Amino acid sequence: MKNYKKIITNIYKDLKSIDDPGKVANYIPELANVDENNFGIHISTINNEGFGIGDANKKFSIQSISKILTLTLAYKLIGENIWNRVDVEPSGNPFNSLLQLEADFGKPRNPFINAGAIVVCDILMSHLKNPKEDFLTFCRNISNNSSLNYSEKVAQSEKKSGFRNIALCNFIKSFGNIKNDVDAVLDFYFYTCSLEMSCKELSEIFLYLADETYTNNKNENILTTSEAKRINAIMLTCGFYDESGEFAFRVGLPGKSGVGGGIIAVHPNEFCITVWSPKLNPKGNSYKGMLFLEKFTTNTENSIF
Ligand code: GLU
Secondary structure, three states: OOOHHHHHHHHHHHHHOOOOOOEEOOOOHHHHHOOOOOOEEEEEEOOOOEEEEEOOOOOEEOHHHHHHHHHHHHHHHHHHHHHHOOOOOOOOOOOOOOHHHHHOOOOOOOOOOHHHHHHHHHHHHHHOOOHHHHHHHHHHHHOOOOOOEOOHHHHHHHHHHOHHHHHHHHHHHHOOOOOOOHHHHHHHHHHHHOOEEOHHHHHHHHHHHOOOOOEOOOOOEOOOHHHHHHHHHHHHHHOOHHHHHHHHHHOOOOEEEOOOOEEEEEEOOOEEEEEEOOEEOOOOOEHHHHHHHHHHHHHHOOOOO
16 A cells, blocks of 8 residues: 555545635536535555545535446447447547537547447447346446446436536437437447446545456456557547646546546555546536646656656
C-alpha cells in the first residue's frame, strides 16, 4: 500500500471543507436529491489491499461510469466487430452532443459519450436474452458482489427527462446504427446509468482493468491483456467528455467520470481508485474529484507517465 493511506488522508482533510464552486447535476431531477457534501475515496490494489475514507461506503448513482461495464460486456460478446459500430476517437464535445453524428453518418466518436454508449446498449440488446437482468448478473459476477442493483427511481426520472438521449437514439437509428426498438434501447440505457455503487465497490469492480491476471471467484478472466489495454486507452483519451485532455494532463491516469459525481481511475498493474463528490464543474466532471486525483498523482509521484 506504499504511503497511499497517509497521502489520501492528508489530501482528504485538505479538500474536505474547501469552497467548491461546482453544482450538483439536476437535469435528471432525482440526481439533485443527493447531499452535495458527500466526499469519499477508496483505493484497491491488485494485491487485495484496500483503504477508504469519508463516504467511501455510501452507494451513489454511478451514471456514465457504467459505460465501461457495458463496453466490456459488448466487447466480450462481439470482439473487434464492435469498432465497426462505434469509433475510438475523443469527441472534444459535451457528453450529450448531437453535433458530430450527422457528419459521421451515425457512428459515435467513442463508447464513453452518450451516443456511443447507446449504440453499445443496442449491441447488448441484440445479444442478451434479458438485457437488464443479464447485464446486472455480469456486473455482480465481476466483483462477486450480489448487492449491486439499479435505482428504479433514477432510471424512471431519467426516462422522463432524457430528451437529448431520446433524440440521439432516434438520430442514430435514422442512419441504421441502432438495430432494436428505440424505446427498448433507451430503457435499457437508462437502467445501466442508474446502477448504484460505493467508492469501495467501484474500486473493486474495476480491478480487472488494473490486473492482467484478474479472475472472479468463478475463476473467470474478465478481459485479455490486449482488451484491457484498449479499454484503458479509450478511458485515457475519452473518459471525461470534452475535458479528457485536461484530466490526462492533470492526473495522468486512465479514468471515467459520471454526472453523479463519481470518478474512477486505474493505474495498470497497481490499483484502482475512486473519488465521489457530487458537485460538478461546467464540463460535468466532479470538481473535487478531479482536484483530489491531481493532488494524489502529484504527491505520490505515481501516474502512468
Ligand atoms: N445518464 C446520464 C445521461 O445520459 C449519463 C451522463 C453522464 O454521467 O455523463 O445523461
